[in-house]
Amino acid sequence: MNAQNRIAAARYAAAYDGLSQTLEQAEQNAQELATATHIINDVAEVLQSPGLPAAQKKLILNEALHELPKARAFISVLIDAKRLNLLGAIYEHVQTLLEDRQGISRAIITTARVLSNAQRASAQEALSIRYGKTIQADFEVDPALLGGLTAQCNGELLDGSLKTRLEKLRQAITK
Amino acid sequence: MAIRPEEITKIIKEKIEHFDTSLDVSEVGTVIQVGDGIARVHGLSNVKASELVDFGHGVKGMALNLEYDNVGCVLMGPDTLVHEGDTVKRTGEVISIPVGKGVIGRVVSPLGKPLDGKGEIAPEKNMPLDIVAPGIIDRQPVKQPLQTGIKAIDSMVPIGKGQRELIIGDRQTGKTAIAIDAIINQKNIPQEERCICIYVAVGQKQSTVAQVVKTLTDFGAMDYTVVVSATASDPASLLYIAPYAGCAIGEYFMWQGKDVLIVYDDLSKHAQAYREMSLLLRRPPGREAYPGDVFYLHSRLLERACKLSKENGGGSLTALPIIETQANDVSAYIPTNVISITDGQIYLESNLFLSGIKPAVNVGLSVSRVGGSAQRKTMRKVAGTLRIDLSQYQELAGFAQFGSELDKESQRQIARGKRMTELLKQNQYAPLKVGEEVLVLYAGTHGYLDEIEVTDVLRYEKELLAYMHAQKQDVLDGLNAAVELTPEVENTLKGALDEFKTVFKPA
Numbered sequence: 210m211n212a213q214n215r216i217a218a219a220r221y222a223a224a225y226d227g228l229s230q231t232l233e234q235a236e237q238n239a240q241e242l243a244t245a246t247h248i249i250n251d252v253a254e255v256l257q258s259p260g261l262p263a264a265q266k267k268l269i270l271n272e273a274l275h276e277l278p279k280a281r282a283f284i285s286v287l288i289d290a291k292r293l294n295l296l297g298a299i300y301e302h303v304q305t306l307l308e309d310r311q312g313i314s315r316a317i318i319t320t321a322r323v324l325s326n327a328q329r330a331s332a333q334e335a336l337s338i339r340y341g342k343t344i345q346a347d348f349e350v351d352p353a354l355l356g357g358l359t360a361q362c363n364g365e366l367l368d369g370s371l372k373t374r375l376e377k378l379r380q381a382i383t384k
Numbered sequence: 385m386a387i388r389p390e391e392i393t394k395i396i397k398e399k400i401e402h403f404d405t406s407l408d409v410s411e412v413g414t415v416i417q418v419g420d421g422i423a424r425v426h427g428l429s430n431v432k433a434s435e436l437v438d439f440g441h442g443v444k445g446m447a448l449n450l451e452y453d454n455v456g457c458v459l460m461g462p463d464t465l466v467h468e469g470d471t472v473k474r475t476g477e478v479i480s481i482p483v484g485k486g487v488i489g490r491v492v493s494p495l496g497k498p499l500d501g502k503g504e505i506a507p508e509k510n511m512p513l514d515i516v517a518p519g520i521i522d523r524q525p526v527k528q529p530l531q532t533g534i535k536a537i538d539s540m541v542p543i544g545k546g547q548r549e550l551i552i553g554d555r556q557t558g559k560t561a562i563a564i565d566a567i568i569n570q571k572n573i574p575q576e577e578r579c580i581c582i583y584v585a586v587g588q589k590q591s592t593v594a595q596v597v598k599t600l601t602d603f604g605a606m607d608y609t610v611v612v613s614a615t616a617s618d619p620a621s622l623l624y625i626a627p628y629a630g631c632a633i634g635e636y637f638m639w640q641g642k643d644v645l646i647v648y649d650d651l652s653k654h655a656q657a658y659r660e661m662s663l664l665l666r667r668p669p670g671r672e673a674y675p676g677d678v679f680y681l682h683s684r685l686l687e688r689a690c691k692l693s694k695e696n697g698g699g700s701l702t703a704l705p706i707i708e709t710q711a712n713d714v715s716a717y718i719p720t721n722v723i724s725i726t727d728g729q730i731y732l733e734s735n736l737f738l739s740g741i742k743p744a745v746n747v748g749l750s751v752s753r754v755g756g757s758a759q760r761k762t763m764r765k766v767a768g769t770l771r772i773d774l775s776q777y778q779e780l781a782g783f784a785q786f787g788s789e790l791d792k793e794s795q796r797q798i799a800r801g802k803r804m805t806e807l808l809k810q811n812q813y814a815p816l817k818v819g820e821e822v823l824v825l826y827a828g829t830h831g832y833l834d835e836i837e838v839t840d841v842l843r844y845e846k847e848l849l850a851y852m853h854a855q856k857q858d859v860l861d862g863l864n865a866a867v868e869l870t871p872e873v874e875n876t877l878k879g880a881l882d883e884f885k886t887v888f889k890p891a
Contacts, residue, residue, distance in 0.1 A: 212424070215453050361412065364427050366471065368408040377408070381399055 218295045222302030225283055232310050238279055239307045245280035246300050248273055257293050314342040316362035321354040321371070336362055411474040415439070416454060418466045421619045422664045425455045425472045434514065438473040441465040445472075446479060446621065449665050456665045458621040460495065478514065481629045482507030483636040488580065491597055491611040494622050494629040499613055500597075511636055513628040517687035524693045526727075526754045529763075530579065530645065530702050533569030533815020534562060536745045536808040539767035539825055540774075541730055544758025545579075545643050546691025546700040550722055552707045552714060553732030557744050559706045561812050562730065563647040564596065566704065568603045569815035570645070579645040579702065580637050581609040584630035587623050587653030590615045603813060623657035631688050634701050638690070641697030646689075650706035651682060655718045672717045679721050686725050714749075728752035742809055747774050760818060761868045766825045770804065773829070777801020796834075803833040806841040819863030820849055823877065832881050836890050843891075848884055856880045 225242065229235035249256060252273070256266050266288050274281040287293045308315065318324075318332055329348060336344040340363055356371035413427025423445060431437065431447045437457055439445055443465050449456030459466060460479075481496040484507050491500040494513075498505055526544035543549045551559045567581040583600070585593045593613050600606045610633055614626035627648045634644040648654070655678055662675035670676045682705075689703035707722050712733065714723065723729055728751045737744035756764070780798050784790060790798070807828045810816075816824070824845050827833060836844055852860050859880045866873050 212451065212454055219453065361471075364411055364413070364429055366408075366410050366412040366473065368410070373408055378400065378403055381403060382396055 214295060215298070217292060218298035219302055221287070221292065221295065222299045222306060225299070225303055226306040226310075228279065235307055235310050239303050241277045241280045242283065242300055242303055245274050245277050245284060246296060249284065253293070253296075256288065263288055308345070312342050313345050314340055314363055316344050316346040316360055317349060318346045318358055318360045319349045319351050319354060319370075320358045321350070321352055321356050323350055324348060332358065332360070336360055413437075413455065413472045415466060415468055415470045415472060418459075418463055418468060420664050421459050421463050421621060421661075423457045423459055423463070423466055423472075425457055426453065428455050428472060428474060431455055431474055434478055436475045436477050436479050438475055439466045439470060440473075444475075444479075448661075449667070458624075458661055458665070459619065460621050460625075461619075463619075478512050479625065480510040480512045481632050482509070483511045483633050484508030487610050487633060488608060489606050489610070491593075491613055492629075493618075494612060494614050494626040496629070509636065511632040513625055513632050514684070515632075515635075515688075517684065518690050518692065518696075522693055522696055523690050524698075525757070526691050526700075527758050528577075528643075528691075528700070529755075529758045529760050530566075530643075531569060531573060531818050532562070532566040533572060533817070533821075534565055534743060535810055535816060535821050535825060536743055536747070537562070537730060538759075538763060538818070538821055539808075540747055540771050541728060541745070541750045541752040542755035542759040542763070543702065543704075543752060544691075544755045545702050546689060547728075547752070547754055547758070548686045548689045548703040548705065548726040549752060549755070550705050550707060550726040550729040551732070552709060552719060552723070552729050553744070554709055554712055554734045557732040557734050557737045558742060558812075559708070559732055560596070560649055562732075562743055563649060563704050563706065564599060565813065565815050566645065567600065567609060567647070568605045568813060570608060571604055572815060572817050577643070578608060579643040580634070581605070582612065582630045582634050582644065582646040583609060584612045584627050584646065584648050586614055586626050586648065586650060587616050587657060588613075588649065590617070599813070620657040620660040623654060624661060627651070627654055627685050631685060631701070635688065638692060638699035638701045639697065641692075641699045643699060644701045646701060646703050648685075648703065648705040650708050651722060652708045652718055655681065674717060678718070679725075682718075682722055683725050686722075727754045740809075741805065742812075745808075747771060748778070762822050762863065762866050762873075763818065763825075765869045766822050766829060770825065770829060773797070774801060774804060777804070799834060800831075802838050803836075803841050804828050806838050807833065807845060809842060816849075817860075817864055819860045819866075820852075822863050822869075823852065823860065823881075824848065826877060827881055830878075830881075832885065836888075840891055844888060847888060848881075851884050851887060852880065856883075 225238065226235060229238050252269060255261060256269065267285055270281055270284055287296060316336055333344045333346050344362065354370040354372050357369045359370050360367045411428060411430060413425040415423050416426045417424040423439065428437065431450065433447065433450060435447050437445050437447055439459065443459055443461035445457035445459045447455050447457050482505065486505045490498055490502065490505060493499055526546045528545040530543045530545045532538055532543060537543070551562055553559050567583065570578045570581060583596065593615060597611055600609055612626055612630040612633065614622040630646055634646045637644050655674060658678060658681055659674050663669060663673065667675050686703055686705060689701050691700040692698055705722060705726065707719050709716065709719055731746045731749040732744045733746045736746060776797055777800065780794050781801065784798055807824065827848065833841055833844065859876050862873060862876065
């Protein structure tokens with residue numbers, strides 16, 4: 210996706226997120242958008258087709274999403290603006306904004322071997338103390354790390370892996 | 385002394401014991417697009433302009449465009465090693481180059497890596513490439529001459545230490561030759577006044593750079609010269625930083641109180657490399673598709689040429705930028721920019737070159753705005769009327785072509801002009817010492833050549849110099865050392881020329 214599209218997606222997402230005043234509303238709206246995205250996924254090709262007039266597309270929407278008023282209105286706006294192709298990106302962005310509201314930060318924790326549940330919990334705990342947020346971590350395994358772990362969170366990479374330490378040691382000795 | 389193994393072990397042990405095992409924290413981003421030497425990175429939200437970023441695989445980049453949701457970086461290495469989704473780390477540093485005495489006599493890349501296969505270079509210091517030029521208080525006026533050993537230049541467009549003198553002309557007019565001659569001539573100059581020379585090759589063929597290095601080596605000029613090379617096959621980003629790298633190396637020596645001569649060969653290609661980068665970064669194009677800040681690109685580089693004040697050690701950095709014109713058009717964008725930045729220009733013309741006048745300096749259009757005050761007094765006295773004589777001659781020569789009858793005075797001027805033009809011709813790689821230049825030009829401007837044929841002028845010069853070296857070395861030494869053309873010096877000079885007159889056999 211190019212820069213313009215990313216910027217546009219971010220703006221639509223911010224607008225949709227801005228509709229909700231409270232956290233409960235935001236959660237509900239995000240849920241609604243998730244369901245709507247899932248429902249129209251099958252007919253996405255038809256809805257994006259330039260051959261079909263916008264009025265007819267909206268008829269389809271009314272039919273499919275009559276239980277989801279906010280999402281239906283939002284997707285209608287996207288159809289008018291010819292931005293329906295950005296729906297996936299917008300949804301992802303709405304999720305991030307929701308997580309911001311909830312005080313949740315995503316993290317990717319990579320280790321050399323599979324962690325036990327207790328270890329996972331303590332790693333998440335350590336990160337949430339550092340960033341002052343609830344951490345929702347994805348755990349990955351990369352044997353190349355040899356030992357230790359790396360955590361990517363909030364645009365930062367915390368690297369405590371044995372691989373990096375050995376590499377630094379190599380540089381210190383050969384210098 | 386042999387190295388005892390336990391010593392090494394001990395050192396390594398110490399290093400390991402004191403090794404910092406703390407967590408490695410870095411700000412990261414993700415590559416979202418890469419190609420044409422440019423990468424767009426998502427994240428890195430706190431990165432600063434021109435900060436160095438690490439793409440891994442040994443590839444570094446420079447963050448140039450800080451945009452709404454991404455950072456545009458130029459890569460300092462092959463873009464094939466960087467992939468979409470790769471992690472990019474901030475380094476918190478600006479790009480810098482290792483400098484030190486060890487770099488003299490070497491050929492290095494703009495990142496300071498040796499290219500001549502002579503082993504690692506021990507750095508003394510890291511110098512940032514792009515710094516702000518010394519201010520007014522740090523400087524003093526240009527007042528010492530920088531001898532190029534080329535008669536036409538030392539007499540009519542004198543260059544002072546700390547000056548910026550542009551060498552401009554079409555391809556194949558001898559621009560590089562002038563710069564190389566100026567470097568080679570430093571060998572003729574006593575150690576304490578000699579400049580450390582830096583030759584920055586931007587966007588040239590590898591073969592051309594190899595040729596230059598060989599020439600400099602053959603003439604023994606590599607002993608005090610550094611070659612910074614970013615050739616045509618290197619990425620545009622390296623071509624872009626090459627002049628700044630050369631300048632940083634030069635500044636290191638300048639701040640130690642030394643004199644430095646730096647040649648940027650050439651800045652047209654530098655501007656083109658910057659244009660390539662800018663267009664790929666989607667910056668708006670301006671005139672000739674160059675970006676709007678192409679003037680600043682060159683002005684911030686050439687402003688760094690300077691003569692430091694006594695308090696700062698009195699070092700100097702003299703810049704000889706080279707610009708290649710197309711079809712003698714000096715009014716194109718880059719030539720006019722650089723002309724306006726520099727303290728004068730040496731204008732080389734292809735028709736002069738083709739008519740056998742080498743160096744092909746156009747005397748009328750070449751100027752030196754500050755060098756005059758730096759010129760040696762002996763040279764100034766001898767060359768004082770030279771420029772006027774030559775321009776009067778060129779004017780009259782136009783008339784004379786119509787075959788009209790000319791008065792005696794005009795005929796004399798034409799005769800003198802023809803001989804002076806002939807006298808200013810000079811072979812490549814044959815720079816003269818200042819005393820020799822003064823001697824030869826004195827003979828020309830004081831009528832010693834008027835009786836001999838134009839075709840004999842160069843033979844006269846050659847034989848005169850040989851005669852002086854053989855018989856009158858003391859007079860030459862006196863001229864080399866003389867700061868002013870006192871009556872005594874002038875009398876010995878006249879005496880020697882009169883004596884030579886009896887020896888020289890006209891054809």
